[in-house]
Amino acid sequence: MFGRRRRPILGTALVIGASRASARHEVQRQVAAQTQRDYQIQQEVEYRSRQKEEEEARIQRAAEDKQRQKEEEEARIQRAVDEAIRAQAAAAAPPVQAAAPIALVPGMPPPPPPPYAPQTMGGPVLQPVPVMAPEAQNCRYCPSCGNGCELMDRFCSRCGLNLSKQG
DSSP states (O other), rough: OSSSSSOOOOHHHHHHHHHHHHHHHHHHHHHHHHHHHHHHHHHHHHHHHHHHHHHHHHHHHHHHHHHHHHHHHHHHHHHHHHHHHHHHHHSSSSSOOOOOOOOTTTTTTOOOOOOOOOSSSSSOOOOOOOOOOOOOHHHHHHHTTTOEEEEEEEOOOTTBOOTTOOO
């Protein structure tokens, strides 16, 4: 019984070693395949999000174009209405005659200048500053609009400025 020595079977050792190596390789292949699938999924998600953004941009451009066309149509209609009103007013108005030139007669004074009309073309409107009469000593003027107010007034009757703070 003890005389014969048993030798290990080399074939099983090789098969066991081979199966471990093949198992490692199989795991590596599965990891690589999973990584590839994850990459493809990520690419698909990015592609779809780009498509969605492009579609939203197309919809936005279409809405802006439609709004612009609507505004242009409204402007065209308004111009047509304005032209029709002008044509109707021109047809209904009597013809305007040119004013005769003013002849200056020697010895006569020149005609009076046209009445004062404030100009509001970007600059401040200049108003004449009232002159205080000696009998109006109980009067003061609003610093905002120049309106004459009595000393006891708390607010300006023209612009509503609080005069009690001005002293």
